[in-house]
Every structure is written in structure tokens, then in C-alpha cells.
Amino acid sequence: MRLAVIGGSGLGRLEELKDVRREVVSTPYGTPSAPLAIGQLEGQEIVFLARHGEEHTIPPHRINYRANLAALKQLGVTHVLAVATVGGITPKMAPQTLVVPDQLIDYTYGRAHTFFETGNSPVTHVDFTYPYSQELRCKLIEAATVCGLKVVDGGCYGCTQGPRLETAAEIRRMEGDGCDLVGMTGMPEAALARELELEYASLGLVVNWAAGKGEGVVTMAQIQANLAAGMGKVRQILKAFVQLGQGT
Numbered sequence: 001m002r003l004a005v006i007g008g009s010g011l012g013r014l015e016e017l018k019d020v021r022r023e024v025v026s027t028p029y030g031t032p033s034a035p036l037a038i039g040q041l042e043g044q045e046i047v048f049l050a051r052h053g054e055e056h057t058i059p060p061h062r063i064n065y066r067a068n069l070a071a072l073k074q075l076g077v078t079h080v081l082a083v084a085t086v087g088g089i090t091p092k093m094a095p096q097t098l099v100v101p102d103q104l105i106d107y108t109y110g111r112a113h114t115f116f117e118t119g120n121s122p123v124t125h126v127d128f129t130y131p132y133s134q135e136l137r138c139k140l141i142e143a144a145t146v147c148g149l150k151v152v153d154g155g156c157y158g159c160t161q162g163p164r165l166e167t168a169a170e171i172r173r174m175e176g177d178g179c180d181l182v183g184m185t186g187m188p189e190a191a192l193a194r195e196l197e198l199e200y201a202s203l204g205l206v207v208n209w210a211a212g213k214g215e216g217v218v219t220m221a222q223i224q225a226n227l228a229a230g231m232g233k234v235r236q237i238l239k240a241f242v243q244l245g246q247g248t
């Protein structure tokens, strides 16, 4: 296994990485969000990529997801752990919940969402019945258990276009569709990983009740507070995950 971690909001750097070298990678799809940081986590070499850029300046709809995934593939990555902050829709997804989703629905538009464009490849339809790698999901849940942290096993992630947050009616519609969580970056990331035959799973941290599900409106202050409270746990799980992976 060669592991990459894609860090989202609140995880623009992995301070725990040792002996880091930074590689600026270019791909046929352009340049990734940031130089790739290659270093040791718990004695194992991993690759870290800041999805929104090192200074957190790239909004969800402007991320070059294809360049990000292609760059990881070029470096020989086989497994991708995506960390994401999400809004909670259903009752079990209260702020600060950690969740490993098992399904998703894509509500995004206008994003470069495939490597299989007309002209450069035969018509290709990848299977996406189960969008997340079961092997990686199980290991994430095991890692959380080792840390004594609770995670929700499964949930449907709805990916919206952003960068604005949703209306209460949009969230009601998403709940009716079966979504438990809402975020802005899970797609096309997961599908592109599948197209490149990368094992991919996501670890979500709920940072707010989705629009209309909590008291009043969604504020950045509540998001920041939950992010600060929860990211330490995400870091713990990542370390435990790598330890479990040693020797595989």
C-alpha cells in the first residue's frame, strides 16, 4: 500500500509528517492544489495533499480534482484517504460526529469530472455502485476504535456545488433523497479515484447542522469551533490508521 491523505478545511498541513520533501508535480490535467508533501508518519512514508491549497485559497468548485488525483497516481499512490468537513442532516450526524460514509449523491455541476473524455480514450463506464473502498472504510473504523473514538459506520454524503451553503429547502430535498451528510468536495474526487483504480475512502467530521437542521442560521463561528474541537481526533485516527497498515 502506498497511502495518500487529502486534507480538507482545517487540515491544510500534517505537522506530524517527518523528513518531509515537497514535490511540485505537473500532470496532463494541470497542476495539483499544492506541492505534494512526502514524509514519514509513524515510520511509514505517506503523501499529503492540501485539497484547497496550502493557504486554503481554492474554493470547492475551482479545485483541479483531476490534477490532484493524477498527481497522486503519478507518485505511485494506491490508496487515498480523504478528510472532509461536512454538515449533518440526519439526527445521528450531530456536530463533532466522525463518520465514514458508504454512499454518495452528486449534486455538483460544471466540474471536470472524468478522465475519459471523447477523443483520448475509448468510451468507458466505470462501476460506481459502491463509491468507497470497503477495505479502507473498515480500516478507518478499526483505527478509530483503537483510539477509543466513536465513528458512524456508513452514511450517504451529498455533494453540493458551493461555495455558498445550502437553503433549508435544498437540505430537506437532500434528506428526502437519502442524504445524511452534506459537503462540497467529495465529488468528482471519489469518481476520479475510481477511474484511476485507486482505493478511496473518506473520513468526515461534522462541523455544523446543515441548513434548517439546527438553531437559526449556519455561522462560520460554529463551523470553526467544531473544526478546532474535532481535527485532533482526525489526526489521531490517521496515525492509528498508518500503524495498522504497517506491513501491508
Ligand code: HPA
Pocket: 085, 086, 087, 088, 160, 165, 166, 182, 183, 184, 207, 208, 209, 210, 211, 218
Ligand atoms: N454544507 C456543505 N458543505 C459543508 C457544510 C454544509 O453545511 N459544512 C461543512 N461543509
